[in-house]
Amino acid sequence: MNKPTDLVSSNEHFSTVLEARLSRRSLLRGGAATAASALLGAIGLSGCGGSDNEPVTAPPVATNPPEKLLGFSAVSKSLADAVVVPAGYTASVLYALGDPLTANTAAFKNDGTDTDMENRAGDHHDGMEFFPLSATGTASTSANDRGLLAMNHEATTDEKLSSHFVHPNGGTQSLPRPAAEVDKEMALHGLSVVEVRRNAGKWEYLKESSFNRRVHQQTDVELSGPVRGNALVVTKYSTNGTKIRGTLNNCGTGRTPWNTYLSGEENWSNYFIRGAQDNAARGNDKSVTSLNRYGRSQGAASRHGWETGGTEDKYARWDISKKGASVDGSDDYRNEMNGMGYIVEMDAYDKSKSIKKRTALGRFAHESAVFGKPVAGQPLAVYMGDDSRNEYIFKFVSSAVWSAADATAADRIATGDKYLDSGKLYVAKFAADGSGQWIELSISNQAIASYAGYKFADQADVLVNARLAGDAVGATRMDRPEWCSVHPGTGEIYFTLTNNSNRRVEPSGSSQAAPDGANPRVYTDMKGSSAQQGNPNGHVVRVKEGAAGSTATGFTWDVYLFGAEAGADASKVNLSGLTADQDFSSPDGLAFSTSTGICWIQTDDGAYTDVTNCMMLAGVPGQVGDGKKLTLSYPRADGSTLAVDSYVGKAATADTLKRFLVGPVGSEITGIAETPDGKALFVNIQHPGENTASGNLADPAKYTSQWPSNAGYGAGKRPRSATIVITKNDGGRIGT
Numbered sequence: 201m202n203k204p205t206d207l208v209s210s211n212e213h214f215s216t217v218l219e220a221r222l223s224r225r226s227l228l229r230g231g232a233a234t235a236a237s238a239l240l241g242a243i244g245l246s247g248c249g250g251s252d253n254e255p256v257t258a259p260p261v262a263t264n265p266p267e268k269l270l271g272f273s274a275v276s277k278s279l280a281d282a283v284v285v286p287a288g289y290t291a292s293v294l295y296a297l298g299d300p301l302t303a304n305t306a307a308f309k310n311d312g313t314d315t316d317m318e319n320r321a322g323d324h325h326d327g328m329e330f331f332p333l334s335a336t337g338t339a340s341t342s343a344n345d346r347g348l349l350a351m352n353h354e355a356t357t358d359e360k361l362s363s364h365f366v367h368p369n370g371g372t373q374s375l376p377r378p379a380a381e382v383d384k385e386m387a388l389h390g391l392s393v394v395e396v397r398r399n400a401g402k403w404e405y406l407k408e409s410s411f412n413r414r415v416h417q418q419t420d421v422e423l424s425g426p427v428r429g430n431a432l433v434v435t436k437y438s439t440n441g442t443k444i445r446g447t448l449n450n451c452g453t454g455r456t457p458w459n460t461y462l463s464g465e466e467n468w469s470n471y472f473i474r475g476a477q478d479n480a481a482r483g484n485d486k487s488v489t490s491l492n493r494y495g496r497s498q499g500a501a502s503r504h505g506w507e508t509g510g511t512e513d514k515y516a517r518w519d520i521s522k523k524g525a526s527v528d529g530s531d532d533y534r535n536e537m538n539g540m541g542y543i544v545e546m547d548a549y550d551k552s553k554s555i556k557k558r559t560a561l562g563r564f565a566h567e568s569a570v571f572g573k574p575v576a577g578q579p580l581a582v583y584m585g586d587d588s589r590n591e592y593i594f595k596f597v598s599s600a601v602w603s604a605a606d607a608t609a610a611d612r613i614a615t616g617d618k619y620l621d622s623g624k625l626y627v628a629k630f631a632a633d634g635s636g637q638w639i640e641l642s643i644s645n646q647a648i649a650s651y652a653g654y655k656f657a658d659q660a661d662v663l664v665n666a667r668l669a670g671d672a673v674g675a676t677r678m679d680r681p682e683w684c685s686v687h688p689g690t691g692e693i694y695f696t697l698t699n700n701s702n703r704r705v706e707p708s709g710s711s712q713a714a715p716d717g718a719n720p721r722v723y724t725d726m727k728g729s730s731a732q733q734g735n736p737n738g739h740v741v742r743v744k745e746g747a748a749g750s751t752a753t754g755f756t757w758d759v760y761l762f763g764a765e766a767g768a769d770a771s772k773v774n775l776s777g778l779t780a781d782q783d784f785s786s787p788d789g790l791a792f793s794t795s796t797g798i799c800w801i802q803t804d805d806g807a808y809t810d811v812t813n814c815m816m817l818a819g820v821p822g823q824v825g826d827g828k829k830l831t832l833s834y835p836r837a838d839g840s841t842l843a844v845d846s847y848v849g850k851a852a853t854a855d856t857l858k859r860f861l862v863g864p865v866g867s868e869i870t871g872i873a874e875t876p877d878g879k880a881l882f883v884n885i886q887h888p889g890e891n892t893a894s895g896n897l898a899d900p901a902k903y904t905s906q907w908p909s910n911a912g913y914g915a916g917k918r919p920r921s922a923t924i925v926i927t928k929n930d931g932g933r934i935g936t
């Protein structure tokens with residue numbers, strides 16, 4: 201437990217001290233969890249009541265019967281246009297697209313005419329972290345009634361080019377795009393920080409808070425670490441390669457041990473356009489190899505056509521064709537895309553501090569970035585995934601060793617400089633025998649230095665082109681790594697692999713991959729009459745580090761859960777034995793509660809959505825190796841058989857996995873944060889109604905979703921991404 205730093209902490213200390221004495225490690229293990237948690241529920245929590253902001257009106261009721269993890273009744277699969285949570289819980293809308301973030305910003309009309317998006321909540325709420333605030337408004341690690349939510353605004357809901365819900369009649373669906381539309385869309389992408397508090401028992405956001413902040417595509421962000429100042433990031437805007445405007449397509453998140461926010465830049469590549477003759481313009485140099493590997497072959501179109509907004513630099517930067525005569529790229533934006541694709545660090549408490557892209561952690565389609573358990577005197581490990589089909593899992597290991605005093609360092613971004621700007625980047629290689637290796641991506645590794653596919657100039661080049669470096673060392677191609685999280689008891693690392701339509705028994709072309717131990721399934725799932733190939737439902741793999749902990753270069757692994765329909769073949773597809781109360785598809789968000797130890801799993805699905813909207817489940821996992829070996833056999837066209845060995849964790853039971861929430865129509869469930877006491881859970885509902893056609897904007901009856909207006913939140917009927925807060929009606933911890 202962290203030492204409380206605020207004035208009000210005496211309120212919650214009884215449970216804090218008790219928890220520390222019981223030892224979290226044993227507490228969170230297997231069967232001990234329920235009993236120990238029940239003890240905390242019955243004894244510990246009776247000591248904490250009230251908050252700093254309100255008088256104690258109704259002390260929490262002692263849990264009776266004693267608290268039991270997953271004690272709630274499972275939520276059924278649902279196609280309703282609503283957030284469904286278990287009986288005994290309440291979900292309330294807290295903060296939605298367009299909500300004002302200053303006292304002077306007009307209320308959101310939600311009819312497409314709203315302006316001033318730089319002072320409003322962005323769109324497509326995604327990863328999110330809670331930063332507690334003391335009663336006096338200082339950084340805290342333990343306050344439960346007031347805090348800052350920092351979150352990602354990944355994207356907008358589009359049909360063709362335009363983000364149609366934020367323009368009066370759907371916006372312009374052809375090129376060129378009007379400047380006013382582009383400005384609005386650029387402002388809706390990025391990050392936000394918003395103050396929230398519990399007031400008379402109800403959570404609210406504070407539009408006038410001085411902590412509120414928006415980061416968007418005109419915000420200066422520093423490049424930090426080995427890539428800073430490198431030739432690969434020289435642009436017309438930053439001729440010395442030290443900064444870029446904005447952070448883009450931010451998806452998963454993380455939180456450092458020194459209380460800052462980490463954000464992963466994911467599908468940034470498709471916002472850029474490349475001219476049809478750009479290979480020749482570049483003299484077919486190695487930058488072409490890099491651009492192709494990161495999804496921008498010549499002639500690639502941009503997602504929104506932002507480059508057509510006008511001649512101003514803020515539009516021109518989205519065209520990454522080589523246009524200038526300079527040798528170094530200081531007269532155009534040929535290198536602009538090399539400034540996107542990083543883990544970004546922000547101090548949510550302090551607007552005066554620079555936001556920094558931590559380039560030492562590599563450049564790819566980042567999701568979350570999660571620290572292994574910090575050990576004093578040892579380097580820190582940060583785990584990450586690259587979410588594209590057949591991409592890799594990575595680990596960063598800091599050069600600096602952990603000093604516990606840094607947990608409460610006054611200058612948090614300087615602390616980030618210390619731990620995140622220097623270290624080693626590794627990529628994962630999984631073996632069929634249940635072991636694995638972390639392979640260092642170093643310019644001094646001969647496989648990288650002499651790689652035939654790309655001539656790396658230096659270590660910065662290895663980091664900017666981490667995918668190519670992973671190719672060079674033969675890393676394992678995964679079924680789209682999304683979030684990861686570390687089990688607070690075992691320290692094992694869980695990675696969601698959301699799905700992969702490019703997994704085949706006999707791959708055709710380099711974009712497809714054959715099944716292997718850690719990605720063992722290839723099957724067909726029917727969605728109505730449409731056959732979905734590969735691994736349509738995804739799985740969750742977990743890794744146990746070797747004895748060296750954060751610096752281990754060897755690990756063991758198994759598959760914690762395979763996503764599947766409950767009725768699917770139990771010998772080939774439903775390998776975790778999921779029942780109707782647990783079945784899910786396409787795990788994406790994943791985070792362990794540091795209060796209860798529950799593993800929250802969120803879905804971003806398109807495979808099972810004929811039967812249910814996306815959902816969130818609560819798991820109580822065991823550990824690597826608690827299940828069994830399996831061998832999957834696949835017939836090949838020539839009559840031979842491909843046998844794939846894998847390892848699956850203990851089958852799910854009603855005590856270890858249960859559906860907790862189902863979202864509105866068309867939404868993805870993503871982003872999860874909690875108060876330190878585990879009694880308020882914040883969850884993001886992303887892109888409800890995303891399949892609404894722009895031609896139907898005039899008729900709300902034709903929207904595929906009207907959430908959250910149909911839940912009583914806000915003006916207009918256009919669907920909006922939003923943060924909800926979940927509380928338990930008896931005041932208990934979430935998931936019990």
Ligand code: FEO
Nearest residue numbers: 451466567587682
């Ligand atoms: Fe933005 Fe990989 O999900």
Ligand code: CA
Nearest residue numbers: 725726727807
């Ligand atoms: Ca199906």
Ligand code: CA
Nearest residue numbers: 451452682788
């Ligand atoms: Ca995601």
Ligand code: CA
Nearest residue numbers: 682788804868
């Ligand atoms: Ca997703």
